[in-house]
Amino acid sequence: MHDEVTQPKIVLIGNPNVGKSVLFNVLTGSYTTVSNYPGTSVEVSRGRCRIADRTYEVLDTPGMYSLMPITEEERVARKILLDDRPHILLHVVDARNIERMLPMTLQLIEAGQPLILVVNILDEAERLGMKFDLPQLQKNLGIPVVGTVMKRRQGLDDLQRIISSYQGPPPPAEPYAADLEADIVRLAGFLTAEYPLGARATAILLMQRDQEVEELVQREEGDGFPLIAPVLHSIKFSRRADLNLQISLERKRHTRKMLDGALSQEVADQLPFSERLSRLAMNPITGVPLLLLVLYFGLYQFVGNFGAGILVDFLEGTLFEEYINPAAISFLNGLTDTYWLRELLAGEYGLWTLGVRYAIALILPIVGTFFLVFSILEDTGYFPRLAMLVDRVFKQIGLSGRAVIPMVLGFGCDTMATMVTRTLETKRERVIATILLALAIPCSAQLGVILGLLSVVPGSLMVWLLVMIGVFLLIGFLSAKVLPGDNPVFYMEIPPMRLPQLRNVLVKTLTRMQSYFLEILPLFLVASVILWAGKMSGLLDVVVEGMTPVVTALGLPPQASAAFIFGFFRRDFGAAGLYDLQTAGLLSPTQLTVAAVTLTLFVPCIAQLLMMKKERGLKTALAIFFFVSLLAFSTGWALNKFLLTTGILS
Amino acid sequence: MICGFCSKEIPDEVGLNSCGGCGSRCRKIHCPYCGYANPAPGKLLGRLLQPKKKKEES
Ligand SMILES: [Zn+2]
Ligand SMILES: [Zn+2]
Numbered sequence: 001m002h003d004e005v006t007q008p009k010i011v012l013i014g015n016p017n018v019g020k021s022v023l024f025n026v027l028t029g030s031y032t033t034v035s036n037y038p039g040t041s042v043e044v045s046r047g048r049c050r051i052a053d054r055t056y057e058v059l060d061t062p063g064m065y066s067l068m069p070i071t072e073e074e075r076v077a078r079k080i081l082l083d084d085r086p087h088i089l090l091h092v093v094d095a096r097n098i099e100r101m102l103p104m105t106l107q108l109i110e111a112g113q114p115l116i117l118v119v120n121i122l123d124e125a126e127r128l129g130m131k132f133d134l135p136q137l138q139k140n141l142g143i144p145v146v147g148t149v150m151k152r153r154q155g156l157d158d159l160q161r162i163i164s165s166y167q168g169p170p171p172p173a174e175p176y177a178a179d180l181e182a183d184i185v186r187l188a189g190f191l192t193a194e195y196p197l198g199a200r201a202t203a204i205l206l207m208q209r210d211q212e213v214e215e216l217v218q219r220e221e222g223d224g225f226p227l228i229a230p231v232l233h234s235i236k237f238s239r240r241a242d243l244n245l246q247i248s249l250e251r252k253r254h255t256r257k258m259l260d261g262a263l264s265q266e267v268a269d270q271l272p273f274s275e276r277l278s279r280l281a282m283n284p285i286t287g288v289p290l291l292l293l294v295l296y297f298g299l300y301q302f303v304g305n306f307g308a309g310i311l312v313d314f315l316e317g318t319l320f321e322e323y324i325n326p327a328a329i330s331f332l333n334g335l336t337d338t339y340w341l342r343e344l345l346a347g348e349y350g351l352w353t354l355g356v357r358y359a360i361a362l363i364l365p366i367v368g369t370f371f372l373v374f375s376i377l378e379d380t381g382y383f384p385r386l387a388m389l390v391d392r393v394f395k396q397i398g399l400s401g402r403a404v405i406p407m408v409l410g411f412g413c414d415t416m417a418t419m420v421t422r423t424l425e426t427k428r429e430r431v432i433a434t435i436l437l438a439l440a441i442p443c444s445a446q447l448g449v450i451l452g453l454l455s456v457v458p459g460s461l462m463v464w465l466l467v468m469i470g471v472f473l474l475i476g477f478l479s480a481k482v483l484p485g486d487n488p489v490f491y492m493e494i495p496p497m498r499l500p501q502l503r504n505v506l507v508k509t510l511t512r513m514q515s516y517f518l519e520i521l522p523l524f525l526v527a528s529v530i531l532w533a534g535k536m537s538g539l540l541d542v543v544v545e546g547m548t549p550v551v552t553a554l555g556l557p558p559q560a561s562a563a564f565i566f567g568f569f570r571r572d573f574g575a576a577g578l579y580d581l582q583t584a585g586l587l588s589p590t591q592l593t594v595a596a597v598t599l600t601l602f603v604p605c606i607a608q609l610l611m612m613k614k615e616r617g618l619k620t621a622l623a624i625f626f627f628v629s630l631l632a633f634s635t636g637w638a639l640n641k642f643l644l645t646t647g648i649l650s
Numbered sequence: 651m652i653c654g655f656c657s658k659e660i661p662d663e664v665g666l667n668s669c670g671g672c673g674s675r676c677r678k679i680h681c682p683y684c685g686y687a688n689p690a691p692g693k694l695l696g697r698l699l700q701p702k703k704k705k706e707e708s
Binding site for chain 2: 015016017062063065070071072378379381383384493495496507508510511512514515
């Protein structure tokens with residue numbers, strides 16, 4: 001038998017890191033080529049294999065998470081599906097995470113693809129106590145299923161046998177919930193051309209606003225498209241709030257049905273520890289106490305007591321105060337006799353005093369310990385669960401959950417998060433999220449510095465936390481009432497929890513510290529030059545005098561004005577100023593708490609203000625700025641009165 | 651690298667030119683799936699993050 005000119009194609013598809021390349025190499029041996037997919041920088045491997053006297057061309061696609069592409073990799077993988085018309089499609093999944101990967105299998109069945117499911121890494125899944133009944137899974141899905149351990153070529157014979165005897169396309173897909181199914185069937189009914197993914201999957205992608213697919217349909221249907229457009233538009237509009245959520249939930253439901261009888265955990269109804277922990281973290285009743293534990297040990301004990309207490313005491317109190325400062329100052333003063341130059345270098349607002357000392361002796365230990373805790377939590381996969389928890393709590397009090405995303409991201413960087421709020425669908429959500437971001441969500445490092453500062457005084461941290469939560473909920477609640485609009489639904493795939501890896505944590509911590517210092521050190525230096533210029537020209541005294549009534553109204557000493565002026569540049573700079581006052585014994589616990597609350601609520605930094613202007617326009621940005629400043633100072637004022645009357649912190 | 655928020659694999663091309671979105675030189679890689687700002691390690695730290703196993707399991 002001769003090889004035909006065009007050989008039948010086997011295409012490998014699946015998430016990244018499921019062992020696709022290993023399978024590819026095992027199937028093809030050494031006859032492979034790697035080349036860029038036309039017009040892209042994405043590499044695609046091609047090879048050949050011979051099974052039962054038939055030669056196949058084998059393609060390994062870049063990893064993809066769903067049929068809706070987001071990255072260029074995924075776009076290429078889908079393009080291969082659309083253009084290359086595989087004879088056989090091998091969906092490779094990681095047995096350990098089969099529940100998260102089967103939804104894509106269902107999508108591919110929906111798209112009528114000639115599918116074989118390869119359940120790889122079976123050995124490690126079994127070591128975790130997972131028991132598979134693959135014949136049952138095959139029966140449930142209606143497509144061939146083969147279990148493999150490709151690293152050891154286990155299951156290769158089975159796979160080759162199934163490939164050589166493969167019979168035709170999969171059975172029709174299971175229907176979704178009635179209302180959703182009706183829309184899909186209606187839309188699919190309008191599609192007359194022949195689509196590589198079939199009418200049904202094409203209709204669903206259309207509904208999910210897939211631009212490329214819409215263009216494809218427009219081309220294929222030609223004059224017929226104007227008939228489809230209004231139907232599509234009305235379906236999209238009526239389902240704008242929760243289509244993706246509903247589809248995800250339906251696929252999850254189908255996935256569970258498919259795994260029914262096909263997968264069991266060794267010890268009956270005993271979930272793995274990580275899965276139980278994951279559920280505890282997301283359930284409001286257990287999740288909130290868990291969050292408080294994390295905050296107590298991670299932030300209060302480690303960042304506060306260890307970082308801001310012991311480490312700062314050592315660096316600032318011992319190392320700088322006793323050894324470095326005297327030497328550095330006498331060295332700097334020895335450089336010149338000129339008064340203004342001496343002031344610039346090592347004076348009250350000098351480069352050394354405010355720039356270097358603040359950055360290295362005060363901020364470094366606090367931010368370092370904070371980033372360490374942050375990176376550990378990040379590496380365990382806690383953050384998406386935190387988002388889920390906040391979303392559930394939000395929903396119970398009538399707030400839209402989707403606003404959670406930019407807020408959680410705000411812990412990374414405010415400015416970016418303000419930009420991400422663009423992705424929120426309604427104007428109402430965008431404005432609420434921007435206000436909340438400007439108000440109560442400092443970027444993670446600034447949060448760390450403020451928390452570290454407060455941890456030194458017991459009680460302050462608790463009061464600060466309560467006020468923040470209160471303000472946060474109040475504003476969210478009020479704006480939800482005042483600004484009309486829809487309530488879109490928040491949904492995200494929750495990745496597995498995992499043990500943090502030392503290497504990951506260290507690299508992430510060091511990277512964060514490095515970029516943080518590259519960001520703040522110049523800012524601190526510029527700020528100290530400006531402050532020095534203000535002092536020399538007498539302008540600073542005027543500003544401080546102007547602020548004195550406000551500062552006094554908050555019950556703070558006049559010297560606190562300086563810290564607020566620092567805070568204009570960045571909140572962490574202001575917090576360092578507060579720390580100075582506090583160690584000099586100029587602030588009582590009440591005053592410290594009031595100052596910290598006011599500073600936190602204040603617009604975080606110049607960059608954030610500029611971004612608000614760019615994203616929301618000058619008028620909205622200024623309105624938010626004034627609103628936030630007013631709210632910050634009145635909250636500080638009220639808190640001061642409250643603390644003085646009740647005597648809680650004295 | 652793996653995104654610290656959604657755990658999806660961020661393709662290399664999204665890479666180290668980083669962000670660019672936020673206006674400041676933030677040295678972050680924003681995940682294309684969820685937007686989370688992952689810290690972008692420099693050359694030296696990056697080598698530490700990517701241990702020797704290269705194409706073993708991708
Ligand atoms: Zn992500
Ligand atoms: Zn950025």
